[in-house]
Amino acid sequence: MSQLLNNVTTELAKLPGVGRRTALRLALHILRSDILxxxxxxxxxxxxxxxxxxxxxxNNISDDSxxxxxxxxxxxxxxxxxxENVGDLISIEQSGQYNGLYHVLGxxxxxxxxxxxxxxxxxxxxxxxxxxxxxxxxLALPTSVEGETTMFYISRKINKYNLTISAISxxxxxxxxxxxxxxxxxxxxxxxxxxx
Amino acid sequence: MSQLLNNVTTELAKLPGVGRRTALRLALHILRSDILxxxxxxxxxxxxxxxxxxxxxxNNISDDSxxxxxxxxxxxxxxxxxxENVGDLISIEQSGQYNGLYHVLGxxxxxxxxxxxxxxxxxxxxxxxxxxxxxxxxLALPTSVEGETTMFYISRKINKYNLTISAISxxxxxxxxxxxxxxxxxxxxxxxxxxx
Numbered sequence: 260m261s262q263l264l265n266n267v268t269t270e271l272a273k274l275p276g277v278g279r280r281t282a283l284r285l286a287l288h289i290l291r292s293d294i295l296x297x298x299x300x301x302x303x304x305x306x307x308x309x310x311x312x313x314x315x316x317x318n319n320i321s322d323d324s325x326x327x328x329x330x331x332x333x334x335x336x337x338x339x340x341x342x343e344n345v346g347d348l349i350s351i352e353q354s355g356q357y358n359g360l361y362h363v364l365g366x367x368x369x370x371x372x373x374x375x376x377x378x379x380x381x382x383x384x385x386x387x388x389x390x391x392x393x394x395x396x397x398l399a400l401p402t403s404v405e406g407e408t409t410m411f412y413i414s415r416k417i418n419k420y421n422l423t424i425s426a427i428s429x430x431x432x433x434x435x436x437x438x439x440x441x442x443x444x445x446x447x448x449x450x451x452x453x454x455x
Numbered sequence: 456m457s458q459l460l461n462n463v464t465t466e467l468a469k470l471p472g473v474g475r476r477t478a479l480r481l482a483l484h485i486l487r488s489d490i491l492x493x494x495x496x497x498x499x500x501x502x503x504x505x506x507x508x509x510x511x512x513x514n515n516i517s518d519d520s521x522x523x524x525x526x527x528x529x530x531x532x533x534x535x536x537x538x539e540n541v542g543d544l545i546s547i548e549q550s551g552q553y554n555g556l557y558h559v560l561g562x563x564x565x566x567x568x569x570x571x572x573x574x575x576x577x578x579x580x581x582x583x584x585x586x587x588x589x590x591x592x593x594l595a596l597p598t599s600v601e602g603e604t605t606m607f608y609i610s611r612k613i614n615k616y617n618l619t620i621s622a623i624s625x626x627x628x629x630x631x632x633x634x635x636x637x638x639x640x641x642x643x644x645x646x647x648x649x650x651x
Contacts, residue, residue, distance in 0.1 A: 260548075288471050298501065310459055322459055352456075
């Protein structure tokens with residue numbers, strides 16, 4: 260077997276959801292594709308990992324020191340949505356329903372995984388709140404024990420600023436089957452029912 | 456949105472079976488992973504596409520001018536298995552049931568796709584047969600019209616050499632890709648090859 264093929268297959272197989280068989284198929288596709296496409300892919304990966312920065316205000320990934328959202332003039336800068344990671348931020352952006360700023364924590368408090376509050380961008384969140392004179396912070400963290408702990412910790416920490424602290428509503432997602440929803444979600448969804 | 460993230464997502468989404476959503480997930484994984492892993496992946500892709508050669512004897516992909524199979528001393532050099540592409544070769548190798556050499560055509564005759572016999576390594580196959588004084592050529596081409604046409608063309612072309620021409624048995628379902636067939640089917644098809 261070609262060592263070059265073996266290398267690229269091994270590296271591709273490290274990606275999530277890519278088994279060795281799929282990695283081989285991707286490698287053979289790269290072999291057949293234009294050499295320019297292979298260069299674009301290779302360079303895009305290297306450039307992305309090496310040159311992507313974190314926004315100095317909200318910790319979102321960014322090409323410059325300020326991310327496009329923080330540097331935009333059309334966003335409501337008094338509203339900050341706290342998310343665990345960039346993937347969550349992108350999903351909320353794609354909903355097209357939010358016009359405030361974000362704050363990316365970079366994780367949630369998890370003693371088992373050795374993630375303490377000091378490992379997260381919570382101090383930066385306080386700076387962010389003060390700089391922008393924020394009126395509301397929306398906590399959009401996971402519904403796990405770690406997520407709840409983190410929301411509780413943050414709410415205590417930022418309580419001293421004169422602002423509203425809210426959390427995104429929990430319930431059964433659109434298109435989700437009630438039949439397969441867990442009891443906690445169902446009881447929460449029932450308790451928080453709203454006038455129709 | 457970060458342009459660097461956008462670039463890597465766009466390039467990853469060009470891979471087969473990778474949609475934009477999956478590409479984004481892969482990109483965010485690369486972001487979280489060690490910078491060394493990102494470099495290994497990026498370099499492996501570039502090195503593979505730039506430096507992989509074709510074996511001068513059998514047209515298999517190779518790191519050197521002769522592929523490991525052609526340069527091995529433990530293979531039966533009088534037996535040549537003709538395949539469409541490298542993916543097929545790898546699948547047959549993985550069955551562990553074949554000890555001869557290969558010849559990679561690089562496609563099959565397909566007037567609709569503008570692939571003429573001269574676009575395939577058929578002249579090289581004749582050289583290969585003569586150099587190795589081959590006793591048997593096994594045709595392991597797809598069960599499509601193009602595959603059958605190519606087998607017929609090749610059998611006419613190499614008929615003048617004193618050798619047996621066989622075709623792998625129809626253990627492989629019509630329309631199934633050799634590349635994706637399981638090892639048992641492949642070894643069965645090899646064992647039950649019949650005079651063409």
